[in-house]
Amino acid sequence: MIRNNIVNKFRDLPTPFYYYDLDVLHSTCSKVKEESEKSGFSIHYAVKANANPRILEIIASYGFGADCVSYNEIERAMECGFSPSIIVFAGVGKTDLEIESALKARIACFNCESIAEIEVIDSIAARLKTKATIALRINPYIEAHTHKYITTAIAESKFGISTRELKDVLDRISSLGNIELEGIHFHVGSQITRMSVFRSLCSRVNELQEWFSSQNIDLKTINLGGGLGIDYNNPDKMPEFDEYFTLIRELVRIRPGQRIHFEPGRSIVGQCGSLITKVLYIKKGRNTTFAIVDAGMTDLIRPALYQAHHKIQNLTSNGKTGKYDVVGPICESSDTFAKYIELPETRRGDILAIRSAGAYGETMVSGYNLRKAPGVVFSDEL
Numbered sequence: 095m096i097r098n099n100i101v102n103k104f105r106d107l108p109t110p111f112y113y114y115d116l117d118v119l120h121s122t123c124s125k126v127k128e129e130s131e132k133s134g135f136s137i138h139y140a141v142k143a144n145a146n147p148r149i150l151e152i153i154a155s156y157g158f159g160a161d162c163v164s165y166n167e168i169e170r171a172m173e174c175g176f177s178p179s180i181i182v183f184a185g186v187g188k189t190d191l192e193i194e195s196a197l198k199a200r201i202a203c204f205n206c207e208s209i210a211e212i213e214v215i216d217s218i219a220a221r222l223k224t225k226a227t228i229a230l231r232i233n234p235y236i237e238a239h240t241h242k243y244i245t246t247a248i249a250e251s252k253f254g255i256s257t258r259e260l261k262d263v264l265d266r267i268s269s270l271g272n273i274e275l276e277g278i279h280f281h282v283g284s285q286i287t288r289m290s291v292f293r294s295l296c297s298r299v300n301e302l303q304e305w306f307s308s309q310n311i312d313l314k315t316i317n318l319g320g321g322l323g324i325d326y327n328n329p330d331k332m333p334e335f336d337e338y339f340t341l342i343r344e345l346v347r348i349r350p351g352q353r354i355h356f357e358p359g360r361s362i363v364g365q366c367g368s369l370i371t372k373v374l375y376i377k378k379g380r381n382t383t384f385a386i387v388d389a390g391m392t393d394l395i396r397p398a399l400y401q402a403h404h405k406i407q408n409l410t411s412n413g414k415t416g417k418y419d420v421v422g423p424i425c426e427s428s429d430t431f432a433k434y435i436e437l438p439e440t441r442r443g444d445i446l447a448i449r450s451a452g453a454y455g456e457t458m459v460s461g462y463n464l465r466k467a468p469g470v471v472f473s474d475e476l
C-alpha cells in the first residue's frame with residue numbers, strides 16, 4: 095500500500111521514478127526463507143528480475159544464492175554480497191569470455207543447454223586447469239499457460255536439452271575431462287499462476303530421476319527454476335509461496351542427500367516496486383479519455399511487450415470515477431499502460447502509481463526516443 099504521507103513526499107520528486115517499498119521486500123524475503131527452510135530447499139534469486147544494487151544487497155542478506163544470465167550479472171551479484179559459491183550461471187548463449195570469467199570467479203554451477211556449450215566449457219576449463227561443475231537444463235515439454243513470450247518449455251523453445259538427446263549428452267560428458275555433472279535444471283516459464291503446471295513438472299522430474307538412476311548417475315541437485323506468478327490485480331498480496339513449496343515437497347521424490355534448488359525472480363521483487371508517474375495532459379479521444387503520463391514503455395515495457403496488466407492507482411484524486419486510457423509519450427501505439435480503466439477524475443499534475451512493477455521493470459528500461467532512465471526512490475529515503 096502506498097500511504098498518504100508518502101504521496102505528499104512524491105509531489106516534490108521528479109517523475110517518473112521507481113519506488114521500492116523495502117518493508118515489502120523484507121517481508122517477502124522472510125516469507126520465502128521461512129517457507130523454503132521448512133522443506134530444506136535452496137533459493138537462488140533470479141537477478142534478471144531486478145538487479146538494483148540495494149535490492150540485491152537486501153536479498154543477499156537473507157542468505158539466498160543468485161541465478162545469473164550474464165557475467166555482468168555475476169559481477170553485480172558478487173559486488174552486492176552474494177558469494178560466488180552460491181551463484182549459478184544460466185543462458186543459452188554464454189560467450190567464451192563470460193565462461194572464462196565465471197570459472198575464474200569460481201561460481202557454483204553452469205546450467206548448460208547444449209552439447210556444443212558443454213564442449214566449450216570443458217575446453218576453457220582445461221586451459222585454466224580447473225573443473226567446471228554443470229547442471230543440464232532439460233526441456234520437460236510442459237505448457238506453462240502464460241504469455242507465449244515467457245513460455246520456455248514447449249517443443250519449439252530454444253531452451254533446454256531435449257530428452258531424446260540426453261543419452262548422447264551423457265556419453266559426451268563421460269569423455270570430457272574437465273566437466274562434473276552435478277544435477278538437472280528446469281524452467282518452464284514465468285508468471286505461472288496454475289499450480290497444475292508445477293504438478294506436471296514434478297512428475298516429469300520423477301520420471302527423469304528414474305532414467306538418470308538407470309544410467310547410474312546420482313543427481314546431487316534438482317533445480318526447478320523460477321516461474322511462480324504474482325497477483326497483478328492485488329499488488330499488496332504475498333505470492334503463494336507456502337502452497338508452491340508444499341506441493342513440490344510432497345510431489346518430488348527427493349533422494350537422500352539431494353538438494354532442491356529454486357530460482358524465483360518475479361515473486362520476490364514484483365510486489366515491492368511501483369512506477370510513479372505524473373499526468374501531463376488529459377485529452378478527449380473519440381471513445382475514451384487519454385491520461386497522457388510522463389512514463390512510457392521505455393520505463394516499463396511489460397504492457398507493450400506482453401500485454402501485461404498492472405494495476406494503476408491515482409494517488410492524488412478521489413473525484414468521481416471515469417474511464418481512461420493511460421498512455422505514455424513514446425511514438426508508438428503500443429505505449430499504452432492500460433485501456434479503458436476506471437480511475438477517479440484525473441487531471442494534469444496528478445500522480446499515478448503503476449503497481450507490481452518491481453520485477454522486469456527497471457531491468458528492462460530502454461533509451462528509445464533518447465529518453466533518460468527513470469529515477470529510483472527507496473521507502474527509507476522518504
Ligand code: LLP
Pocket residue numbers: 140143161184244281283284285319320321322357358359360361396400453454
Ligand atoms: N530461471 C530461469 C532459467 C529463467 O529464465 C527465469 C526467467 C527465472 C529463473 C526467473 O523466473 P521468474 O520467477 O521471475 O518467473 N520479462 C518477462 C519475464 C522473463 C522471464 C525470463 N526468465 C516479464 O516481464 O514478464
